[in-house]
């Protein structure tokens with residue numbers, strides 16, 4: 001069996017044609033295709049504004065920067081996420097505070113958020129783990145009560161719905177990633193969705209050095225020489241050929257999600273019969289976008305032995321995530337105590353991510369299931 005990765009992009013001839021057509025044009029960097037991609041995202045999400053950038057990490061950075069919080073303010077987030085989520089807090093001279101997760105969805109637990117609030121808390125970044133929206137109503141209640149900004153890290157969750165409304169309409173700012181393992185890709189890329197005009201206008205500047213003129217205004221045929229740098233921004237611009245890929249990919253997003261949901265149904269049918277495995281739970285008020293599919297192994301199985309065994313059979317399993325406070329940088333800079341995060345600790349020791357992408361075949365799934373059964377037998381503690 002050839003190697004089956006945990007995630008893979010789906011690029012067809014139509015996508016390639018769109019990219020090539022921009023490459024053959026006069027304008028390849030941030031230009032007309034960017035606005036077209038932003039408009040397409042707005043109409044898909046049904047939100048007012050979108051700003052596309054060169055990665056989900058950049059999207060997080062300008063999102064936090066646009067809040068303009070006093071230095072040292074605390075921002076509450078989940079420890080069970082990719083490092084970029086909490087790094088965005090540190091980039092902006094703010095302090096990350098972790099709140100433990102729920103044991104069934106692995107999303108941040110609103111009850112734990114409440115416990116972490118101090119007079120310095122200014123914002124919450126919640127992350128929709130695996131593509132399942134968090135308990136947004138509960139998180140919003142807390143934000144309203146304490147006057148906090150909300151950022152939704154929806155890098156796993158483009159196209160997901162909460163109470164029949166698309167993610168991108170709940171928090172003050174919502175971010176997405178277009179990395180190749182995500183639902184749709186631009187190679188690297190990201191976006192921020194918002195319904196707030198002030199944030200939108202500020203982020204347009206922040207993605208390009210904080211300068212008040214777009215690249216087209218500075219280099220196009222009607223360009224003048226003057227511009228002003230209003231904020232300390234960076235170069236987070238996406239190219240037009242990436243945006244062309246994004247526009248083409250977005251047309252297929254619903255189909256990709258449906259295919260992912262179908263794969264998950266197949267996994268569930270097979271895996272629910274294995275007593276050593278617990279399957280992820282889905283709340284009834286969401287439409288889960290399934291970026292990743294994870295299983296939990298019970299205490300009789302050695303997760304690392306399982307991982308090694310199955311990897312040797314050419315299956316690209318993974319672990320999402322190493323809790324952020326375990327990374328060297330965080331250990332050196334902060335004083336987080338793992339005992340404050342008992343659920344994260346427990347889940348981290350038992351979790352495995354299985355391959356999930358739209359074009360995975362029935363034959364691949366059957367092979368993966370057979371290998372899981374063998375791995376369980378061979379990884380007993």
Ligand SMILES: Cc1ncc(COP(=O)(O)O)c(C=O)c1O
Pocket residue numbers: 055056057058081082084085127153155156176177178179188189190
């Ligand atoms: C939850 C989460 N946040 C942020 C990011 C960063 O996105 P990017 O890789 O596009 O910078 C990722 C990417 O893996 C992610 O999974």
